[in-house]
Amino acid sequence: MSVSISVNNISFSYPSSKVLKGLSFKVEPGNFVGILGPNGSGKSTLLKNLTSYLEPKKGVITLDDKELSSYHIKELSQKQGVVSQENTINFNFSVSELVAMGRVPYQSRFSRMSVKDKEIVKQAMEQTNCWHLRDRKMFQLSGGEKQRVILARTLAQTPKLLLLDEPTTFLDMGYQKELMDLLKRLNNEANLTIVMVLHDLNLASEYCKELILMDNGEIVTYGTSHEVLTEENLGKVYDTEVAIIKNPVTGSPMVTLPPKKQDVKTLKKELPLKGLKVHIIGGGGKGEEIMSSLYTENCQVSLGVVNLGDSDYEKAGELGFSSVVCEPFSTIDDDSYKRGKKAVSEADVVVLAPVPFGNGNLRNLELLEYAVGQNKPVVLYKIDSKNISDYTKGQAKKALERLTNDLDVVTTIPDLIEWLKNTRP
Ligand SMILES: Nc1ncnc2c1ncn2[C@@H]1O[C@H](COP(=O)(O)OP(=O)(O)OP(=O)(O)O)[C@@H](O)[C@H]1O
Incomplete structure (x- = not known):
């Protein structure tokens, strides 16, 4: 069963600055939403509010029609899994120990891992391609390997909603694709609701069903990639000239940054063979x-x-x-x-x-x-x-x-x- 999350007129401020300014939107069950926007626009702050790591100063967030703030931590961990930028590991656990922690929300204080728990942990490691790392220590892993192990731990929670903050940051191109393919599969096959912050507009265009474009603590637009990734929206928000072309393989909008102004015209000019x-x-x-x-x-x-x-x-x-x-x-x-x-x-x-x-x-x-x-x-x-x-x-x-x-x-x-x-x- 997938879940929905609703954001109703939330505002959030750090002591020094007001960051989120009255945001409202709903992510329907089974949606795959990307949150985009320039540096400092409030994406991570919004995600932290969605995870309940931060609490809105005004407004309400509901998860499956129940206020986020009224969830018990254990119940919340069974519903939502989080891959945040703050996932630092302070103790040198082995990979399998760390991934097994994903099952904690399902265990009582003195219970041990059941056979089912072990199966789920193994499956999460296989899905994220880190089963072969199971006996390695966390401190011995590369940035990309750590990232995959943290995702495995989150998947071991068997969440219904996955919230991710820039999960592709440390991954090379191959693993970025592998991760996004995996998320797409989990979204399609397990109907997992996904909300992720990401900077790569083209990755978002290819994989997300809908996009939220933020600027200065507000939502500029929320819709499909064709609706959100327009030259006008991006030009305004990123304060730079972009050209949108059609991805020749998938047909999704593809964002390009032409080096010179006249190149935009070249990219956009009527194709001479159009319609032939x-x-x-x-x-x-x-x-x-x-x-x-x-x-x-x-x-x-x-x-x-x-x-x-x-x-x-x-x-x-x-x-x-x-x-x-x-x-x-x-x-x-x-x-x-x-x-x-x-x-x-x-x-x-x-x-x-x-x-x-x-x-x-x-x-x-x-x-x-x-x-x-x-x-x-x-x-x-x-x-x-x-x-x-x-x-x-x-x-x-x-x-x-x-x-x-x-x-x-x-x-x-x-x-x-x-x-x-x-x-x-
Ligand atoms: N812990 C904090 N204390 C005070 N201000 C903060 C804190 N975290 C973020 N900010 C400020 O809030 C604003 C929004 O930051 P946030 O990290 O949400 O933006 P972002 O869109 O995720 O940026 P980026 O793309 O650079 O990751 C920024 O001006 C930032 O300096």
């Missing part, structure tokens, strides 16, 4: 490179004919492109060939990827011939009649020989892009 309809004859992963680059150019791409389940087909789906497919492991039949012809007719240009040809896909060369017959601009990418993987006893080579003389061949993606720009009707 390109049909790719590919298959077996040979069209992936072309599709990824045409995705960044905002082209409208169709693929085919490919077999259902082919890796190019999967890639096209990932990028939101359409495919003309035929049955898996079978030859291109009349119906799919007809649909292939329709896709070619509707395209502005046709690109042949360096696919190997067998009897199964030989008809794709007929499709290419059809495109030429239709006076479509056609380009061959890293393939020509001398450079073809032919498993059709020469038929494919011959078919391509008939065409190659009239067709342009390009061998790099920038050349392909240039060719498309020059050919664009």
Whole structure:
């Protein structure tokens, strides 16, 4: 069972300064929320209020409709797990001793770890990739290893709400991804509600379902990454010019910091190939490179004919492109060939990827011939009649020989892009 947390008009001051100024928001059960904002904007102070480490001077925080301040510490530890920046370890415990402490909220004063407790502790260490460190002492670990052990201890609490303050700080890129993947999995599979403070806007954009952007102790905006990570919001809050582009793989907003003012214009300027309809004859992963680059150019791409389940087909789906497919492991039949012809007719240009040809896909060369017959601009990418993987006893080579003389061949993606720009009707 996941939990919700509600913040109702809270304010908080340190003796020297007022930090949180009347914040209100609700995190629904199963949400994964990132708290963003510049240095000193009050993110950690807010998180400490959510963990009950600090108490708001005004306003109320409720966890599952019960006031946070009325929770007994043991009950609260069963509901929420915290990975804070203050997780300093003052005693040289072994890793397994430390992670086992996560089970304390479930034990009475004199009880020992049950078999179930031990299983949970082991699982938490495996999930965070520190089972192999179990006999090591905490003082012998690197910053990143310590961070993972502390997360393991928190997971051993089997919390319903996880509150984390910059958990990726000491982690290298690989472990950052591993940690964020793990949190995403726990959020999706165990419906764990997660609230985390983080500085990396792109990591937040990729992984969090919703974002809270703070500035000067207030919430500037709360919503999806598309709503929060806008040039206007970030420019205002971080007081610097940013450009938001679309992540070519996931489609999430990606924040970039162009070094010069005019670079923003370059990044934002209309892509010259935007909307160009390109049909790719590919298959077996040979069209992936072309599709990824045409995705960044905002082209409208169709693929085919490919077999259902082919890796190019999967890639096209990932990028939101359409495919003309035929049955898996079978030859291109009349119906799919007809649909292939329709896709070619509707395209502005046709690109042949360096696919190997067998009897199964030989008809794709007929499709290419059809495109030429239709006076479509056609380009061959890293393939020509001398450079073809032919498993059709020469038929494919011959078919391509008939065409190659009239067709342009390009061998790099920038050349392909240039060719498309020059050919664009
Ligand atoms: N213990 C404290 N005593 C007094 N002032 C504090 C204390 N902790 C933080 N502050 C002040 O409160 C303000 C908000 O700090 P907080 O750590 O919440 O910001 P933050 O957004 O998490 O910053 P950062 O991104 O740098 O971690 C800052 O001006 C900071 O100097």
